[in-house]
Amino acid sequence: MYIKKVSLENYRNYEKIEVDFDKNVNLILGENAQGKTNLIESIYMASFGKSFRTSKDREVICFDKDYCRIKVDYFKYDDEGTVEIYIGKDGKKGIKADGIHVKRVSQLVENILCVIFSPEDLKIVKEEPSKRRSFIDRELCQLRVKYMDSLSRYKKILLQRNTYLKEKNPDKNIIKVWDEQLLNTGTDIIKDRKEFISKINIISGEIHNKITDGKEKLVISYDPDISEEGTEDEIKKRFSKILEESLNKDIYSGSTSRGPHKDDMKITVDGKDARKYCSQGQQRTAALSLKLAEIFLIKEEKEESPVLLLDDVLSELDSERQKFLINSLDDVQVFITATEIPDEVMKSLPGGKVLNVKKGSLI
Template identity: 55%
Template structure:
């Protein structure tokens, strides 16, 4: 699949932008703080209805305006599709898919499939667990609407339970209502995450081995905060029991201490934990393998080639990793932001469309 064109109105630092794209490679050039990443953000927004940079939709609206609009047209294997998102500072955003307003964001999923790779992702191995949970959630929300609904409901329930735990007097019967819901949604999340990590570990292991000329073997391990069980019913019951056991600790800390909001992933290369003992080069190779594995998994799950957004990441990779990345991305539409016209990029992508951005405006050559 590929995105054919985009329209931005009052989005970030763009007043009005309209442009079409190359179905293979698009190089987005310009100095820092001109709007290159904002353009990628607008593209990404149409995949899951959320930004990869902020949780506040109001941040996306030009600070001098009250409303922003993003619209893309895309071509898929068997049909075309369009997504239009309108964001108002004082109300909920509205989303149209193929001209029809949708009621839930989950109806947008599995439509425009996008993987984002930024310098922040290069730190996914060594940074805090929250970054790794976001990686799992971002990918699974695209390809599994059931996961998106379960995660959304889990977060709402968790926030309500945590607020109630701060009350002076706790009614156990009221708390139990949230405990039941947390167990229900949390069990689904844990089960789906386990399946996902197993699959992504297989793909990333093969890619990592290829990048390192068979010298290193990568394995991903899911570290759930609640022990894994054999089936969803058993998982739900066990989760509920664990929440009850942690009640005194939760009450003392005034927050929920058990659940998938505490999960993590471990990266092992040749049996060595990369977070604690991996070099920066090894950690970056793990991150690259992980991102390329995302593309493979999406292809397996949807039979579509996902779009890859490379946000100022090429300069962070050494020449060998750059070459591997370029060599393997023959079927995917690419959007690459960079501050300079890199000779290696120009040689590798002679037919790329060049989009120059300055202060929220573009010129094309």
């Protein structure tokens, strides 16, 4: 698939702009704070319904304006499609896919397949578990609509349970009602994460082997808070027992201490914990392998290539990893934001389009 055109109105520092893109490579160049990332952020929003930079929708509205609009035209499965998003400062938000109102984000994510790779993603390996959970969830939400629904329900139930736990003298029988709901959605999440990590382990391991010329072995494994072993019923019984054993602690602390919201993903290189014992270069190679594995897994499961958004990430990689990344992207539309592109990388890029951005305008 590829993005054909983006139209923005009152979005970030763009008052009104319409941009046609090349189906292969799009270089978006300019100094910092000129609007390069804003362009690819709008594509991401059309894919996921939210920004990768902020959790507050109103922050994407142009200063002193009451609303913003995003329209993204794309081509996928030999057909054309359009996603439109309206965001108002009054909190109103509307999303349309091919002119039809989208009521749930899970109805949106299958339209535009998109992978973002930014300097933040290079921290997946070494930072806290929440970064790795976000990596897992973002990918799975694109691959399986059912997973996004399960995750959304789980988070709502968890919030309700945690809110009630903070009340004075909470009734344990009422808490158990939420526990039953957590068991069902939580078990579904555990099963999907287990399968996803098993697949991403194989693909990222093969990529990592190529990057390192077979000198290092990358292994990705699931580190669940509730063991994923056994049947669905066995996982539920285990989860139920743990919630029961943790109840007094949860009431005391006012939060749910156990469950998939505490999951992690282990990353090892040659048997060593990459977070603790690997060099920065090794950590970045592992992160690059994971991000490329995302692309190949989407291709495999959706039979369509996603769009890749490279947000100022090339400058964070050495020349060898830059070349490997670029050479791995056959049949993938790429958007690259940067202040400048090294000549060596430019030579390895197929033909494309160069967009120079200055103060929210193309020059």
